[in-house]
Amino acid sequence: MIERTLSIIKPDAVKMKVSGNIINIFETNGFQILAMKKIHMSYKQAQDFYKEHQARPFYHDLCTFMSSGPVIVQILEKENAIKANRDIMGATNPADADTGTIRKMYGESIDNNAVHGSDSATSAVREIGFFFSELEIVQ
Ligand code: CMP
Numbered sequence: 001m002i003e004r005t006l007s008i009i010k011p012d013a014v015k016m017k018v019s020g021n022i023i024n025i026f027e028t029n030g031f032q033i034l035a036m037k038k039i040h041m042s043y044k045q046a047q048d049f050y051k052e053h054q055a056r057p058f059y060h061d062l063c064t065f066m067s068s069g070p071v072i073v074q075i076l077e078k079e080n081a082i083k084a085n086r087d088i089m090g091a092t093n094p095a096d097a098d099t100g101t102i103r104k105m106y107g108e109s110i111d112n113n114a115v116h117g118s119d120s121a122t123s124a125v126r127e128i129g130f131f132f133s134e135l136e137i138v139q
Pocket of ligand 1: 053058062092110111112113115116117
């Protein structure tokens with residue numbers, strides 16, 4: 001099934017100037033980029049985006065990190081895009097990520113792990129709607 005997923009290239013990867021490399025990985029793996037923009041989230045926006053994690057001990061640090069600098073948000077589309085993107089990203093903790101995955105290559109820690117990708121179809125719909133209006137999405 002052709003799916004859409006929401007990708008975020010996080011502040012650590014943008015600062016390291018590897019966002020182009022990461023976009024290249026998406027393109028060479030057959031993802032269509034239906035929308036893309038660079039934004040600098042406020043702490044409050046990061047809190048809203050990650051609200052499902054609000055009870056977790058890492059929530060404050062996560063929101064501080066995600067609002068620490070610009071990020072690149074994208075809508076990626078391909079067959080089984082949600083799982084395909086999670087496979088390419090690798091495990092949440094770069095120490096556990098397989099060789100060749102984005103987090104293995106560019107992540108430094110579970111907090112600074114280079115990329116985010118939607119974890120389910122329900123999350124993808126919510127996360128895409130959080131950042132993009134219909135007018136911003138290539139049809
Ligand atoms: P992400 O895919 O953006 O979703 C939530 C983020 O919280 C996750 O990547 C990690 O960067 C961060 N995080 C920090 N600690 C943990 C943890 N123990 N479990 C899951 N995510 C964590």
